[in-house]
Amino acid sequence: MVLTNFNGAGVGFGFGIGCGFGIGWGFGGTPLNVLGLGVGGGCGIGLGLGWGFGTAFGSQYRSSNVTFQGIEFGHKEHDNNSEIKVLQKGTQEALLPRSKNVSSYPITRGGSSLQDVDRIHTTTPFNFLAPASSALKLSTMAEPRVFTLAQVAPHKSKYDCWIVINGRVLDVTKFLEEHPGGEEVLIELAGKDATKGFEDVGHSKAAQSLLLKYQVGVLQGYKIQDADKDVPLKESRNKEMKAFVIKDDPVSKYAAILDFFVPLLVAGSYFGYRFLSRAAEVA
Numbered sequence: 077m078v079l080t081n082f083n084g085a086g087v088g089f090g091f092g093i094g095c096g097f098g099i100g101w102g103f104g105g106t107p108l109n110v111l112g113l114g115v116g117g118g119c120g121i122g123l124g125l126g127w128g129f130g131t132a133f134g135s136q137y138r139s140s141n142v143t144f145q146g147i148e149f150g151h152k153e154h155d156n157n158s159e160i161k162v163l164q165k166g167t168q169e170a171l172l173p174r175s176k177n178v179s180s181y182p183i184t185r186g187g188s189s190l191q192d193v194d195r196i197h198t199t200t201p202f203n204f205l206a207p208a209s210s211a212l213k214l215s216t217m218a219e220p221r222v223f224t225l226a227q228v229a230p231h232k233s234k235y236d237c238w239i240v241i242n243g244r245v246l247d248v249t250k251f252l253e254e255h256p257g258g259e260e261v262l263i264e265l266a267g268k269d270a271t272k273g274f275e276d277v278g279h280s281k282a283a284q285s286l287l288l289k290y291q292v293g294v295l296q297g298y299k300i301q302d303a304d305k306d307v308p309l310k311e312s313r314n315k316e317m318k319a320f321v322i323k324d325d326p327v328s329k330y331a332a333i334l335d336f337f338v339p340l341l342v343a344g345s346y347f348g349y350r351f352l353s354r355a356a357e358v359a
């Protein structure tokens with residue numbers, strides 16, 4: 077669970093006769109479903125129930141899972157049992173256990189024992205996370221650009237941020253703000269080999285597929301397997317995602333609605349009761 081602070085438009089209730097200010101319950105954040113303390117000013121009508129608009133301040137607990145292109149990113153346990161499908165020359169498919177790191181398949185150090193491996197497909201629909209365009213760019217590249225660590229090292233700022241993961245040289249400048257783990261970790265490792273950090277976190281398969289999107293070359297001493305030009309590359313089913321979407325916890329949404337209406341009901345009943353008893357007295 078993650079605590080999120082918000083400050084958004086709110087609705088407050090004021091009690092009094094005539095005009096007055098009230099402190100009550102408010103909604104804020106986007107979408108307007110977050111409960112917080114609201115401060116509102118309003119004029120009383122009739123029995124003096126005042127409504128006002130103000131600002132709501134508060135905190136909301138949300139699930140730490142994030143949704144990216146409609147897919148929930150969790151932790152590595154999510155896909156521990158899944159398998160990786162590796163297409164080999166021709167149409168034959170081979171299944172490899174998940175325990176092997178997907179990012180190590182298409183790239184091997186100093187020549188490879190996986191000469192027949194052409195391209196990675198996953199059994200989960202994560203292919204489209206690395207858009208076809210970038211996969212195409214990589215797989216059809218005659219020779220990927222080769223960099224030494226010394227050449228990667230100068231790209232170490234927030235505005236020009238490269239890291240190396242499993243021999244892939246990645247330009248993650250545009251990914252910094254989107255990274256669910258925060259931009260700081262990436263900036264800290266900018267210009268360096270971040271393989272250990274990346275693997276220690278236990279990134280999901282989806283995260284590993286994302287690496288392809290940011291690859292600009294390979295580290296000297298590593299080699300990308302040739303892609304099989306006969307296998308057509310599928311176009312991305314989804315458009316490229318611009319931002320992460322925080323998935324709201326449905327429970328807190330209902331709780332917020334309940335918290336909003338219960339006080340309203342109580343106040344309504346009280347003023348209704350007073351109105352009726354006064355009417356009975358007059359009669």
Ligand code: HEM
Pocket residue numbers: 140149150151152239241246248251255256257258261262265270272273274277278279280281282283284286287290
């Ligand atoms: C291009 C490289 C990277 C990509 C594409 C990437 C992607 C992601 C994604 C998609 C997540 C969400 C959780 C998941 O699906 O695993 C995540 C979480 C995270 N990443 Fe990365 N990441 C990268 C590099 C790194 C590096 C180098 C570090 C640190 C050394 C790091 C640290 C973290 C942390 C701390 C989290 C949060 C984990 C949590 O919520 O428990 N990431 N990353």
